Amino acid sequence: MASSYQQLLALARAEIPEIDAASLAERLEDGAPPLIIDVREQSEWDEGFIPTAVHVPRGFLESRIAGVASHDTPIVLSCAAGNRSLLAAQTLRDMGYTDVTSLAGGFTEWKRGGRPFDTPRTLGPEQRRRYARHLSLTEVGEEGQLKLLDGKVLLMGAGGVGSPAGLYLAAAGVGTLGFVYDDVVDESNLQRQIIHTTDRLGMLKGESAREAIAALNPDVTVNVHPFRVNKDNVLDLLSQYDVIVDGADNFPTRYLLNDAALMTRTPLVHASILRFEGHASVFHPYEGPCYRCLFPEPPPPDLAPSCGEAGVLGVLCGVMGSIQANEAIKTLLGQGDTLSGRVLVYDALGMTFTELKLRRDPECPACGPDAKLEFKDYEAWCAGIGRHPVGAA
Numbered sequence: 001m002a003s004s005y006q007q008l009l010a011l012a013r014a015e016i017p018e019i020d021a022a023s024l025a026e027r028l029e030d031g032a033p034p035l036i037i038d039v040r041e042q043s044e045w046d047e048g049f050i051p052t053a054v055h056v057p058r059g060f061l062e063s064r065i066a067g068v069a070s071h072d073t074p075i076v077l078s079c080a081a082g083n084r085s086l087l088a089a090q091t092l093r094d095m096g097y098t099d100v101t102s103l104a105g106g107f108t109e110w111k112r113g114g115r116p117f118d119t120p121r122t123l124g125p126e127q128r129r130r131y132a133r134h135l136s137l138t139e140v141g142e143e144g145q146l147k148l149l150d151g152k153v154l155l156m157g158a159g160g161v162g163s164p165a166g167l168y169l170a171a172a173g174v175g176t177l178g179f180v181y182d183d184v185v186d187e188s189n190l191q192r193q194i195i196h197t198t199d200r201l202g203m204l205k206g207e208s209a210r211e212a213i214a215a216l217n218p219d220v221t222v223n224v225h226p227f228r229v230n231k232d233n234v235l236d237l238l239s240q241y242d243v244i245v246d247g248a249d250n251f252p253t254r255y256l257l258n259d260a261a262l263m264t265r266t267p268l269v270h271a272s273i274l275r276f277e278g279h280a281s282v283f284h285p286y287e288g289p290c291y292r293c294l295f296p297e298p299p300p301p302d303l304a305p306s307c308g309e310a311g312v313l314g315v316l317c318g319v320m321g322s323i324q325a326n327e328a329i330k331t332l333l334g335q336g337d338t339l340s341g342r343v344l345v346y347d348a349l350g351m352t353f354t355e356l357k358l359r360r361d362p363e364c365p366a367c368g369p370d371a372k373l374e375f376k377d378y379e380a381w382c383a384g385i386g387r388h389p390v391g392a393a
Contacts (some may be wrong), residue, residue: 016093017349018104021113024076024165028052030393034074034099037061039088039108044080048117050110055120058088064138065092068111074099082106121146127219131173139335145173147220151332152176152240156229156257157247158205160312161271163195164321165245165328169266170213170220172329177213178223178241179206192314207244228252234260239318243328247269247321251298252378258283258291259375262367276313278320281339282327283360285367288340292366296380316348 019027026052027033036053038045045055058079069075075097077085085102092100103110111117116357123142125133130227134140134148155162158179169177185196185203185251193205201209206224213222229237238244240262246268248254254270261283268283270291283290323344330336345354362368 003300006089009083009086012090016086016089016100016102018082018086018102019076021110021115024050024103024110025113025115027076032074034076034101035069036076036078036103037065037068038078038107039084039260040079043271044107046122048107048111048119048132050078050107051116051118058084061091062095065095069097069140071096072098074101076101076103078103078110079106081108090108100275127173130217130219134233140333144333144335147333148173148329149175151242152178153243153245153328154178154238154241155179155245155247156180156253157249158190158193158195158209159247160192160237160251160273161324162245162247162320163193163392164318165247165248166195166209166213166321166323168322168325169245170217170326173217173219173324174329174332175219176223176241177209177236178225179209180191180225180227180229181205182226182228192312192317194318228263229256231260231378235264241266243331244268245265245324245328247324251382254291255298255382256378259366259373261285262290262373265350269324269331270326272317273312273320276316277308278316278323278346278348280320280323280327280344280346281342282331284338284340286333289319289360290364290367293361293364293388294343294358296361296365300384309329313348316346319346319348 001126033052036050038049038053038055039058039061042055049055054068055070063369067161075092077089077100079085082103082105085106089100089102115181123145128135129143134145135142153169155166155177158166158181162179166177166179183205185200185205185208187201189196190198193210196205200211204224204226206226208225210222213220214355225237227233234256244257244266246254246257248257262285265285270283271278271280327338341358343356343358345356360367365371366373
């Protein structure tokens with residue numbers, strides 16, 4: 001068996017060009033350096049790697065290479081001593097990759113020469129167990145999980161949709177969650193706001209959310225913002241976060257958030273609920289439509305009753321909040337297609353999902369090319385007092 005391996009290695013060495021560590025270091029300083037793919041196992045990678053290298057363990061090379069390099073990408077394969085990389089390079093050649101080289105002596109030779117190397121930030125043993133199902137997903141993996149742990153999501157409200165969204169974001173390991181709410185837990189909330197409990201009646205909702213999340217995942221930091229968001233504090237607030245999860249229950253706050261998200265270029269994950277119906281979308285500033293492309297002006301107050309007036313099915317909040325958490329996680333990871341440019345309508349009674357296409361409005365008063373975006377008196381505007389014509393800022 002050893003002789004067979006040596007024969008394969010000799011054949012690969014005869015066919016695959018090799019580059020020494022000094023020459024690779026020079027190429028990395030050039031304007032068009034090659035793509036370095038490190039094929040060692042995770043435990044070896046954790047001990048250090050060549051700067052700019054991409055980690056694709058040998059056992060996953062065939063299945064993952066298409067997502068890393070095109071067939072004409074200049075590639076240098078690296079392993080510990082230069083043997084596995086030769087065999088891996090031959091495999092890539094057989095798959096049609098035309099510019100493949102192996103690093104002679106591998107990472108050992110690179111390190112022996114006193115050249116710089118990086119040590120990866122990795123998950124601890126407890127985190128590997130907690131997020132094991134994420135680590136099994138190619139679209140997440142350890143790199144994605146670290147992105148989530150570094151992520152900061154602001155939840156506008158700790159109510160119906162904010163409760164399930166907050167719990168799922170915390171369970172997923174999103175490292176910082178902020179809750180904006182100045183209300184306290186009331187008995188009528190418990191039918192749908194599942195982050196709160198009976199023994200926390202009268203507690204500030206943000207503090208109640210912090211207590212629930214602390215019991216769920218100690219990796220997560222919870223910031224409580226116990227005030228109402230307004231045009232004086234919203235920009236400073238949004239600048240601290242990567243994504244906004246909009247669980248607001250009133251139009252003035254929704255329009256304020258939309259305009260502030262455009263100003264700070266912060267992705268906004270929207271959901272709204274009433275009775276048995278929920279709507280969800282994602283607004284990526286200037287990449288897709290915004291909330292005011294969908295609703296240039298608020299509806300008349302008599303046509304927009306609150307949940308307190310019209311009622312809401314409790315489990316509807318769970319469906320829509322989970323959708324929001326899903327879209328926020330995808331946004332943080334940069335994976336998949338979000339609901340940007342689409343409005344998802346869920347009918348809980350009919351058990352149907354309907355998707356509506358939404359395009360950027362070239363006449364949008366907020367994100368259109370001629371828009372003069374500035375804050376306004378949203379309370380008065382949504383109440384129909386001194387409402388501006390469509391198209392005005």
